[in-house]
Amino acid sequence: MATDIMLTVNGGQHRLAVDVRTTLLDALRERLDLTGSKKGCDLGQCGACTVLMDGRRVLSCLTLAVAAQGAEVTTIEGLAGEHDPLHPMQQAFLEQDAYQCGYCTPGQIISAIACVKEGHANSADEIREYMSGNLCRCAAYPKIVAAVQQAKPLMKGR
């Protein structure tokens, strides 16, 4: 069943005709060419598809695009404009070398930003616990924790 929807993504409005079965992840990747959010498992298990909806981190693979209408969706592409400096969390991932293949990274960075904003980045243990929904097959975990710790003080006021 096709239906017309309106999505608000990274500050822009997008009118789309989609099959109601379309997930937010597929709408972002296949229709809006926002391929930063990744499809790892498509079953809510890996966190690669993490995006922000009204500031909350959620899994776009278990969100129907129709049900995402009315919410402000933020993806990795929306963190910094093409000519702007990177978001402190992106910069910290670069500097800490917090990845190998990079497949999980967009989800890690979005999740990490929310982790700091929620107030769940007060210790390495707390970061590990609240980042546990983002799996990394390359096991870059120690460097991811270091990146979150580096970016946290730089995110004040953002």
Add this chain to the structure above:
Amino acid sequence: MRPFAYEQAGDSSAALRMTANRGASAQYLAGGTNLLDLMKIGVAKPVALVDIGPLRADHASISVDADGLHLGALVRMAEAAEHPDVLRDYPVIAQSLQLAASQQLRNMATLGGNVLQRTRCNYFRDPSWHACNKRDPGTGCAAMDGVNRRLAVLGTSAHCIAHYPGDFANALAALGAEVTLLSPEGTTRRILFEELHRLPGDTPHQETNLHPGELILGFHVPAGPWTRRSLYLKIRDRESYDFAQASAAVALAVVDGTIQQARIGLGGVATKPWRSHAAEAVLQGQRLDEALAHAAAEAAFRDAVTHGENAFKPELGRRTLMRALLQAATMEIQPNA
């Protein structure tokens, strides 16, 4: 995913009407974290989804009063897990939610959907297996002599040994919570949460006593002198972001070292959210020490039945309950107001 129709319900009466119009295989969509998963893997095949997200306007409040804790069905797991009143007065509830799933899932999933999540039995979740009485009644049970390490040892039947995988529901069962239901005819009823889920018996596909189209509106956890001295201990294969192999929800009312009342729930080991009245009876009126905790744990698992791979579970469950009891006894708390 099979095609389905999608409608958004503005309020509870619209939700009931839309579901009734669509017939038996219409389903409510809350956070979608279990239902969409099951649709993708071909286990759930609803013809229509009625999105109850907008019911948040009326059914997403959290409040604590002299009567107890009131939780709307559309409250998100993360909201209840981090609510200061819940953390202070009902730590077992907050912990059962905080130790479940991941923050992304807790931001999406609702309490109503959480209690209705389906088993993680591998054969149930993989339709390429023919034999699963829960998925296809009368086909048998592949798990009986198969991969059943995660499956239940309490409340099982000859037809199904699937575990109830959730955490929050065990805390609700332990604390004697009630659930408020709205029928398609528009009448509400309140039942004991312990009576919401059914034992598998010879109809494992019928998991709850909900009437067709009935909507969960919220939960009420009665106040009591045991709620502050309460905790949820969850033992998993990995340290975070995993379902329980065994868990214990315990709440104790202790006066001068004597347990006046105990409330005990168990997770990861049973076919439904589990309250152990047997363990509670052992504890009542006694002073807690290791021997008493052991006796309570023995009572809780007296009727356990294992099936090969899950033979370790009664012992893991006993140790989990013992540790939870000893930990609860030493908690520093402000006495209940």
